[in-house]
């Protein structure tokens with residue numbers, strides 16, 4: 001969980017968000033709450049941005065996205081992709097985002113940008 005100021009210059013309301021959370025939709029983790037239960041709890045706690053990061057899959061139940069929006073919560077399509085012993089968090093994801101060809105092209109692009117910046121990754 002992270003909170004950042006939502007207003008300009010650090011003033012104004014704080015934005016409460018969680019960009020790494022699972023639900024019982026997760027194919028690997030045993031979680032005992034649904035996406036809707038998560039939304040209800042998040043709303044009660046004042047969260048305004050969430051990313052449900054299923055393992056190696058993108059959460060894409062459009063009704064949950066619509067319900068989140070109706071509750072004033074921005075739900076970001078996301079995934080948690082396993083890459084050997086590492087994980088990669090993917091945001092603004094779609095079903096193709098966790099496929100090997102998409103990841104390979106993105107990782108090559110990322111490595112190219114890192115090389116251009118002179119930083120090793």
Ligand SMILES: [Zn+2]
Pocket residue numbers: 020021022053080
């Ligand atoms: Zn996780």
